[in-house]
Every structure is written in structure tokens, then in C-alpha cells.
Amino acid sequence: MKIKLPGQKLKEKKAISEPANSNKKKKKETKNVLSEKSKFAIVEAYKSARTNIMFSLSASEQKAFAVTSYAKGDGKSTVAANLAISFSKMGKKVILIDCDLRRPNLHNILKLENKAGFSDMVGRMVVFDDVVHRDVLPCLDVLTSGTIPPNPSELICSPEVTRFVERLNREYDYIIFDSPPIGVVADALLLKDYIAGYILVTRERKTTHGDIERLLQNIKLADSKPLGFIRVGVTHEGKRGRRGYYYYYYYQYY
Numbered sequence: 001m002k003i004k005l006p007g008q009k010l011k012e013k014k015a016i017s018e019p020a021n022s023n024k025k026k027k028k029e030t031k032n033v034l035s036e037k038s039k040f041a042i043v044e045a046y047k048s049a050r051t052n053i054m055f056s057l058s059a060s061e062q063k064a065f066a067v068t069s070y071a072k073g074d075g076k077s078t079v080a081a082n083l084a085i086s087f088s089k090m091g092k093k094v095i096l097i098d099c100d101l102r103r104p105n106l107h108n109i110l111k112l113e114n115k116a117g118f119s120d121m122v123g124r125m126v127v128f129d130d131v132v133h134r135d136v137l138p139c140l141d142v143l144t145s146g147t148i149p150p151n152p153s154e155l156i157c158s159p160e161v162t163r164f165v166e167r168l169n170r171e172y173d174y175i176i177f178d179s180p181p182i183g184v185v186a187d188a189l190l191l192k193d194y195i196a197g198y199i200l201v202t203r204e205r206k207t208t209h210g211d212i213e214r215l216l217q218n219i220k221l222a223d224s225k226p227l228g229f230i231r232v233g234v235t236h237e238g239k240r241g242r243r244g245y246y247y248y249y250y251y252q253y254y
């Protein structure tokens with residue numbers, strides 16, 4: 001199924017197979033993942049985002065939300081992984097699912113195998129228990145994207161996903177979907193029935209006001225809601241005038 005919403009730049013991105021990642025790229029992917037070595041300010045920013053998201057979820061009595069943005073490369077997967085890590089640190093059971101079935105990246109970010117995953121499970125080629133990565137960190141399970149399918153939008157709409165999410169709701173405290181960019185394809189919006197709303201990632205010096213307007217418009221048209229923004233890639237003048245770290249800020253939408 002192809003849905004074109006206002007502001008979407010391309011009709012449908014051609015699915016690509018897993019890029020032949022060099023070690024250098026893999027290292028770059030993982031360096032932004034929260035760990036004991038992460039800067040205090042970044043860990044705290046994610047904690048504050050987590051608190052705000054928890055309030056939004058409890059208000060809607062939902063356990064699930066999706067992370068999206070306007071374009072590819074904005075940092076959705078990195079933010080989704082870090083939010084999942086941050087939620088799991090509270091000792092709550094979290095599942096993170098890669099629903100970007102066109103350009104999946106979570107498995108690279110978290111260094112997981114992706115021989116089979118979400119798409120194979122929805123296509124009934126495998127069962128969840130055989131493909132889920134259990135305890136990637138304490139309290140954190142991850143389902144990678146799986147094989148890149150020819151029909152990602154149809155897969156996301158399938159009744160199998162509804163049944164799957166019902167099960168997740170019974171087994172987990174928080175469900176986090178990583179999803180494709182809304183400015184490119186409508187897949188992320190197809191998740192709306194399973195979630196409380198969207199966390200929107202904006203990237204400094206890349207995401208434009210127009211992009212944000214179109215994001216919000218598309219979410220509204222889909223009859224869903226934004227839960228908040230996470231702004232990534234904010235450079236900071238260091239003590240010696242050097243451009244410093246990447247900071248994360250959270251803005252509540254309303």
C-alpha cells in the first residue's frame with residue numbers, strides 16, 4: 001500500500017539491502033549509544049525525556065510510542081535505542097522494535113544480528129520467541145527489522161501486527177517503535193493505532209521549520225499526536241573554543 005501525505009518528498013524509497021558497513025562506520029553508530037561512559041548531560045537529557053514520555057503515556061493509558069522524524073539520518077534509531085536503554089534502567093521491562101523496514105539500522109547501533117526479525121515474524125516465517133534478542137541489557141529486549149520485505153507498508157498494517165502488539169502489551173511495561181521518516185514514506189503513521197503518539201527527532205542545522213510543520217500536519221491528519229521533540233546534534237562551544245559534544249534536548253509538545 002502506498003500512501004502519499006502532504007509534504008512527502010518521495011513516493012517510496014527503494015528498499016536497500018544491509019549496507020556493507022566498514023568497521024569505522026559501525027564504531028560511529030555505537031558511539032552515540034548511552035553507556036557508563038556517556039556524558040552526564042546526555043544521560044540527564046534522556047532521563048528528563050523519559051519522565052515526560054512516562055507522563056504522556058500514563059495520561060493515555062498506553063505503553064507504546066514511536067520515534068520518527070522528517071528525513072533519514074536525523075537520529076531516530078539512535079534516539080529510540082537511547083530511550084529504550086534509559087527506560088530499561090528503571091527496571092521496567094522494555095521492548096524496542098525496528099519498524100524501519102526500508103533502512104533498518106537498530107541492529108548496527110546495538111550490534112545485534114539481524115538474520116530474522118519483525119518482518120519475518122509478521123510474515124509468519126518465524127515466531128517472536130525465536131527471533132527476539134532477550135536481555136540485550138537487563139530489562140531490555142530488542143526485535144530487529146528482519147529481512148527487507150518488498151511491501152513494508154502492507155506488513156505494518158497486517159492483522160498479525162495487531163495480535164503481536166496485544167501480546168507485547170501483556171508482557172512489557174514499555175514498547176518503543178523505531179520507524180522510518182515521515183517525509184519519505186507513511187509507514188510510521190501506520191503504527192498510530194498501536195501507540196500513544198510520536199516522539200519527533202529534529203536535527204540541528206538540518207531539520208527546517210517547514211519540515212516540522214509538515215511532520216505535525218501529517219501526524220494530525222493521521223489522527224494521532226506528537227508527544228514531544230528531541231533535538232539532536234546541538235554543538236556546544238567547549239572551554240577552549242572547540243566545538244564540543246552532541247547534546248540532546250527535550251521539548252514537550254504541549
Ligand SMILES: Nc1ncnc2c1ncn2[C@@H]1O[C@H](COP(=O)(O)OP(=O)(O)O)[C@@H](O)[C@H]1O
Nearest residue numbers: 028029072073074075076077078105232233246
Ligand atoms: N546525537 C547524535 N550525535 C551525533 N551523531 C548522531 C547522533 N544521532 C545520530 N547520529 C549519527 O547520525 C547517523 C544517523 O543516525 P540514525 O540514528 O541511524 O538516524 P535515522 O534513524 O534517523 O536514519 C548515524 O551515523 C549516527 O551515528
Ligand SMILES: [Mg+2]
Nearest residue numbers: 076077100105
Ligand atoms: Mg533509523
